[in-house]
Amino acid sequence: MRFHFFKIVLLSLGLGLSVSCQRTWHGEPALQKTMLGVTATIAPDAQAEKTIAPYRAQVTKQMAEVIGVVPVALEKLAVESPVGNFVADLQRIQAEKLTGKPIDLGLMTAGGVRTPLRQGNLTVGDIFELMPFENELMVITVPAVVVKQLLNYASQPHIYPLAPKTLSTSNVAYQILNNQPQNILIGGQPFDSTRTYTIALSDYLAKGGDNLEFITNQVSSQKVGLLLRDAIIKHIKELTAEGKPVEAKIDGRVQVIVPNTPVEPKQ
Amino acid sequence: MKRREFLRNSLMGTAGLSLLGFPFAAQARPKNKKLVILHTNDTHSRIDPFPSDGRANGGMGGMARRASLIKQIRAKEKNVLLLDSGDIFQGTPYFNFFGGELEYKLMSQMGYDAATLGNHDFDNGLAGLQKQLPHASFPFLSANYDFSETILKDKFQPYKVFVKDELKIGVFGLGIDLQGLVGADMYGKTLYLDPVVKAKEMVKILRDEQECNLIICLSHLGYKYDTDKIDDRKLAAQVGGIDLILGGHTHTFLEKPDAIISPGGEETLINQVGWAGINLGRIDFEFSTEGKKKGYAAAVLPVHERTAISS
Numbered sequence: 001m002r003f004h005f006f007k008i009v010l011l012s013l014g015l016g017l018s019v020s021c022q023r024t025w026h027g028e029p030a031l032q033k034t035m036l037g038v039t040a041t042i043a044p045d046a047q048a049e050k051t052i053a054p055y056r057a058q059v060t061k062q063m064a065e066v067i068g069v070v071p072v073a074l075e076k077l078a079v080e081s082p083v084g085n086f087v088a089d090l091q092r093i094q095a096e097k098l099t100g101k102p103i104d105l106g107l108m109t110a111g112g113v114r115t116p117l118r119q120g121n122l123t124v125g126d127i128f129e130l131m132p133f134e135n136e137l138m139v140i141t142v143p144a145v146v147v148k149q150l151l152n153y154a155s156q157p158h159i160y161p162l163a164p165k166t167l168s169t170s171n172v173a174y175q176i177l178n179n180q181p182q183n184i185l186i187g188g189q190p191f192d193s194t195r196t197y198t199i200a201l202s203d204y205l206a207k208g209g210d211n212l213e214f215i216t217n218q219v220s221s222q223k224v225g226l227l228l229r230d231a232i233i234k235h236i237k238e239l240t241a242e243g244k245p246v247e248a249k250i251d252g253r254v255q256v257i258v259p260n261t262p263v264e265p266k267q
Numbered sequence: 268m269k270r271r272e273f274l275r276n277s278l279m280g281t282a283g284l285s286l287l288g289f290p291f292a293a294q295a296r297p298k299n300k301k302l303v304i305l306h307t308n309d310t311h312s313r314i315d316p317f318p319s320d321g322r323a324n325g326g327m328g329g330m331a332r333r334a335s336l337i338k339q340i341r342a343k344e345k346n347v348l349l350l351d352s353g354d355i356f357q358g359t360p361y362f363n364f365f366g367g368e369l370e371y372k373l374m375s376q377m378g379y380d381a382a383t384l385g386n387h388d389f390d391n392g393l394a395g396l397q398k399q400l401p402h403a404s405f406p407f408l409s410a411n412y413d414f415s416e417t418i419l420k421d422k423f424q425p426y427k428v429f430v431k432d433e434l435k436i437g438v439f440g441l442g443i444d445l446q447g448l449v450g451a452d453m454y455g456k457t458l459y460l461d462p463v464v465k466a467k468e469m470v471k472i473l474r475d476e477q478e479c480n481l482i483i484c485l486s487h488l489g490y491k492y493d494t495d496k497i498d499d500r501k502l503a504a505q506v507g508g509i510d511l512i513l514g515g516h517t518h519t520f521l522e523k524p525d526a527i528i529s530p531g532g533e534e535t536l537i538n539q540v541g542w543a544g545i546n547l548g549r550i551d552f553e554f555s556t557e558g559k560k561k562g563y564a565a566a567v568l569p570v571h572e573r574t575a576i577s578s
Binding site: 024025026027028029030032033034035037038039040042043045047051052055056058059062063125128132134204207208209211229 | 300315338361362364391451544545
């Protein structure tokens, strides 16, 4: 009996100690699907649908309004982007209307324009996708050096060949030769390094967003009192009222010159 | 006689155990435990599925479907943790109209356990974020943003410890440098602190003080940059003791989680499941009491099932 008692105590002691030492749980990743597709084969959850319904009704009603027609898709392209040209131009035009003053330049980055505009009817919802951000349209006045820095930046090889990084400018024409801007015309006039220029742009870019830190060197700045998205919607509604479609082209405002390649006249 | 002897021995044994204070010894060898981690990142206000109009990801996603999928998994699994790695806000008119209210309400209904903050969660400023917080029943975890000089002082915790089936899971959050990414007037006096330093602090607290069995980092740093900028892979290589980094920001679709050898020789898994709620991430962990976590070579990595993502 005594023997048994000791045996059990020892056994228990051993067991107790061993469990004590192993008490920590160790996790191992298990074989499992790690990306589950949220696909159309999954029925929507009824409770979630009920929560969404009143919000969706409001959004759908406002988003479905057709405000214009796009005969040819406005793509996001490198060097010159039709949709970038369109937004850069309308920023300048709408800022001129709102401030009653001529504006020298319009500026937009490819990252600021989120989607191309597809061919067909254009709805408010499409413009929300194009410009989801709550950015404000504004006008800044900058010394000429900032315009030069801007075009130098736009002429860097890691910027202009890549659509996602292209800078779109309005009322500016220039050529890129050896990664430098050449023959710069602003409003048809040669670039003047002694004056200031006004630029219509988003408050995001005006604060140096998208790596444009140099643009914060400003003489003055002015908000025009309109969200950029609302300016786009306003512009498209005005075009429609005038019976005009939404169009933008690559119009040669930026040309990349390949050095030492004589331009052959077209046959 | 034999029966009596057995009883007596058993009683003595139990008494002995109680005196020695080993409560666990009374149990049989414990069965393994299982934890299911579900996660999303960069859901970007995508309440409804992408329209099926020929665009990329058409017909994919949708929060009501995500809710169904999560309910299905919860019906089968006892221990589920549901986590998000930030950028819940911005991307559809739902955000422009309602400021994130519906996103938080739906995530609360789905039973999210925690999220961290992405840069776009600051898009309506600190006041915009503050306004929506009452709609979220889950905490936002952030270890490297200091909000003490802002209106969001004391609104966020650096980490939270979840207890599932007696397992302790420590979760902490890390955010990206906001300067240059978010308008300065949007984040105000929010300070960005070094994620590596803060992650080391978190691991120390969660491992040593909280004695967690698993440590998860919710990161909005981004998966991988070719520059010196800190990312999830660099974090894993520089900070030991994190079991799993659930990432975001770069909208990366990882075919399977990355395994990085961290200081100390153990592996840290990194996962990210794209964006817009197109996918729900799932990583299961099996817990046993036998031995230490195995090294990289011996680890069984989760596999990816190719999903029908149109592009």
